[in-house]
Amino acid sequence: MNLFRLDASILPTTSTSAEIADTVEAEWAAAHPGATVTRRHLGTDPLPADAWALAATGGFAPEQDRTEAQREALGLATELAGELERADAVVLAVPLYNYGVSQHFKTWADLVIAAAGPTASLLKDTPTVLVTTLGGGYGPGTPREGWDHSTPYMERILRDAWQADLTVIKRELTLAGTNPAMAALRDLADEQHLRALTAARTAGRALAG
Numbered sequence: 439m440n441l442f443r444l445d446a447s448i449l450p451t452t453s454t455s456a457e458i459a460d461t462v463e464a465e466w467a468a469a470h471p472g473a474t475v476t477r478r479h480l481g482t483d484p485l486p487a488d489a490w491a492l493a494a495t496g497g498f499a500p501e502q503d504r505t506e507a508q509r510e511a512l513g514l515a516t517e518l519a520g521e522l523e524r525a526d527a528v529v530l531a532v533p534l535y536n537y538g539v540s541q542h543f544k545t546w547a548d549l550v551i552a553a554a555g556p557t558a559s560l561l562k563d564t565p566t567v568l569v570t571t572l573g574g575g576y577g578p579g580t581p582r583e584g585w586d587h588s589t590p591y592m593e594r595i596l597r598d599a600w601q602a603d604l605t606v607i608k609r610e611l612t613l614a615g616t617n618p619a620m621a622a623l624r625d626l627a628d629e630q631h632l633r634a635l636t637a638a639r640t641a642g643r644a645l646a647g
Contacts, residue, residue: 439473441466441645442525446480446532446540453481454612455571458638459531462567462607465642466527476521480542489514490545493552515553518546519560527645528566528602532592534573539588547595561602567641568592568606569634573613575623605641609634 443463447453463475488507493515496508504512522528532543554560576586589608597604614620614627 439470439526440524441470441473441475442521442528443475443477444480444528444530444532444543444546445478445482446530446542446546448481448535448542450479450482453531453533454609455531455533455569458569458571458607458609458634459529459567461635461638462529462569462642462645465639466529466646469643469646476525478518478521478546480540480546484542485514485545485549486511487545490548490552493549497552511549512553515549519550519553519558522550522560522600523554525561525564527647528561528564529569529645530567530592530596531569532588533571534586534588537582537585537587539591543592551599556599559601561596561600563601563603565645565647566596566602566604567638567645568596568604569638570606570608571612572608572610573617574620575610577610605644607634607637607641 441463443459445456445459447455450456489511492508492511496504496512499508532540550560570589570592572586574582576582593604593606596602609630611620611623611627611630614623
């Protein structure tokens with residue numbers, strides 16, 4: 439058994455998404471002691487910013503005409519796609535940044551697509567848990583309803599493009615504990631935290647099969 443785990447927080451020591459993903463992983467590992475966990479942390483080890491452009495242009499060029507940089511980028515893209523193809527289960531921990539998807543995640547997804555193609559069902563029927571955390575509140579009736587442009591994109595890629603058997607765990611209001619302007623929301627934030635951890639334990643057990 440092989441679990442692939444992806445993290446994208448730029449603050450790994452205080453990451454709220456990692457805490458939830460850790461809970462999912464712990465449940466999976468308890469059911470599969472000694473199994474392989476393949477990790478990639480995009481926040482602490484980001485992919486080269488120019489890799490996708492090089493891989494994309496290299497993919498359209500005949501092999502003999504590719505530059506060394508294009509070959510390296512295509513090699514990286516193939517490696518990333520392979521990590522998904524070999525996975526029996528997947529956990530991704532990706533925070534919301536500036537109302538949109540993490541640039542690290544977007545580069546990763548673009549490189550995977552550059553290697554596998556836009557219609558490849560890389561995760562077809564693979565149990566996958568997406569953990570995403572948001573500093574503020576974006577639900578129905580909130581002032582910023584509809585400002586979360588990250589979660590729908592990731593769901594589109596993971597569930598619709600790659601055909602993952604996807605479970606989403608979403609925790610909002612993660613900044614309530616440190617932002618004085620959000621003090622009135624701290625009880626609600628604590629409730630969301632507990633719900634997310636409960637959902638993570640349930641999802642981890644389901645992920646383990």
